[in-house]
Amino acid sequence: MYKIDTQNVDFYYGDFHALKNISMQISANTSVAFIGPSGCGKSTFLRLFNRMNDLIPGTRLDGKIYIDERDIYDKNENVDRLRKNVGMVFQKPNPFPKSIFENVAYGLRVNGVKDQSFIEETVVDTLKKVVLWDEVKDKLKESAFALSGGQQQRLCIARALAISPSILLMDEPTSALDPISTGKIEDLIHQLKQQYTIVIVTHNMQQAARVSDKTGYFYLGELIEYGDTRKIFTNPEKESTQNYITGRFG
Ligand SMILES: Nc1ncnc2c1ncn2[C@@H]1O[C@H](COP(=O)(O)OP(=O)(O)OP(=O)(O)O)[C@@H](O)[C@H]1O
Numbered sequence: 717m718y719k720i721d722t723q724n725v726d727f728y729y730g731d732f733h734a735l736k737n738i739s740m741q742i743s744a745n746t747s748v749a750f751i752g753p754s755g756c757g758k759s760t761f762l763r764l765f766n767r768m769n770d771l772i773p774g775t776r777l778d779g780k781i782y783i784d785e786r787d788i789y790d791k792n793e794n795v796d797r798l799r800k801n802v803g804m805v806f807q808k809p810n811p812f813p814k815s816i817f818e819n820v821a822y823g824l825r826v827n828g829v830k831d832q833s834f835i836e837e838t839v840v841d842t843l844k845k846v847v848l849w850d851e852v853k854d855k856l857k858e859s860a861f862a863l864s865g866g867q868q869q870r871l872c873i874a875r876a877l878a879i880s881p882s883i884l885l886m887d888e889p890t891s892a893l894d895p896i897s898t899g900k901i902e903d904l905i906h907q908l909k910q911q912y913t914i915v916i917v918t919h920n921m922q923q924a925a926r927v928s929d930k931t932g933y934f935y936l937g938e939l940i941e942y943g944d945t946r947k948i949f950t951n952p953e954k955e956s957t958q959n960y961i962t963g964r965f966g
């Protein structure tokens with residue numbers, strides 16, 4: 717049984733054919749990196765996993781996407797429930813204009829959790845999980861904007877994790893961060909994949925090699941190659957993959 721199973725996925729923005737016949741299987745508790753040149757469809761494909769593209773008018777999906785063996789585009793699918801299970805972190809840290817505490821508590825509150833001690837416990841546990849607790853424990857009531865970019869990004873990861881998703885999608889989560897903050901998030905991804913299924917889009921080849929078990933190489937809307945990260949980076953099947961990972965184009 718796969719955690720995420722996409723079968724013959726085609727996706728269109730109006731007339732533009734952005735994803736072409738993509739079938740990909742992702743096992744639970746693994747981390748998968750999507751790589752490929754700008755505009756090849758990585759973010760589009762990632763956003764299909766929590767139906768974020770539904771918000772864009774004029775788009776069309778063919779094929780099937782199953783998460784935990786449920787067809788997430790079935791007309792009976794509960795999209796709120798899906799998005800609770802499939803959290804997302806973006807390129808630019810985007811904390812809410814609220815306190816550090818309330819950023820992490822947010823998802824619980826909008827989901828109707830009233831038990832204050834449960835909320836406090838979850839906020840503390842989640843901040844520890846993203847290795848931010850020691851840095852913020854004395855200023856939980858301060859604005860999230862008072863944190864550094866790297867701290868804000870870990871806070872956004874905490875915000876996503878607080879409502880207990882099983883999948884975490886990350887679209888270039890470190891591209892706005894300095895190398896030290898990037899290293900912290902990479903360490904975090906290593907830890908989190910024990911408990912979550914992680915899909916990360918990255919332009920940083922070293923990062924893909926460091927944090928992922930499997931890598932998918934996309935080019936012009938096609939999944940050119942998908943396999944064990946070690947193999948993709950040392951002995952890819954396709955010349956196009958080889959050219960990309962060695963920096964000859966892209
Ligand atoms: N909202 C949209 N409307 C129309 N076309 C779009 C939209 N979003 C993306 N596209 C097009 O779909 C293609 C894939 O875009 P996508 O953002 O998925 O690429 P990407 O691989 O994530 O690129 P990057 O590495 O630059 O983030 C591109 O040609 C892009 O112009």
Ligand SMILES: [Mg+2]
Pocket residue numbers: 758759760887917
């Ligand atoms: Mg993108």
